[in-house]
Amino acid sequence: MTQICRNQYEQETSEQEYELLKQKIAYYNLPSQSFESSTISHHPFIDSIQNLTVQEALMKQFKEVAIQSRIALFNMYLKSAEDQRQEYNKKHEANIKKMDASQHTLNKNEKLSSTFVQLINERCNKISERIRYIYKFKSESILLKS
Structure with missing residues (x-):
């Protein structure tokens, strides 16, 4: 039971982190967050x-x-979060199958x-619900910034 609940926590947290990361990236891609600002x-x-010619050329290259670095960094963050999300999903599913x-x-x-078994499932649902509420709050704070 402890392992299943821990895996549920990890799986839900990684899922919510992934979604929050996508929102953060969308926020940083807004015009108000452009390079010029x-x-x-x-x-x-x-x-x-x-x-001025040299200055403009250097500024353009800069x-x-x-x-490009920002895009590469965002892609690396997303790939890492996706890999972690998949790993925790597999672990959680394996433990559920093992229990079954x-x-x-x-x-x-x-x-x-x-x-x-029903209590374990209810506990897992409560864990997921609590984590979703926490990340909903985090997500709303990002939306308030934009």
């Missing part, structure tokens, strides 16, 4: 260059590198009662 776009070194299989192989005295 960031503090990195006003670098004193580039501003100190007297030749912007392209910053945007043990119900068929154990003798009558060793089997879990249907009431106990």
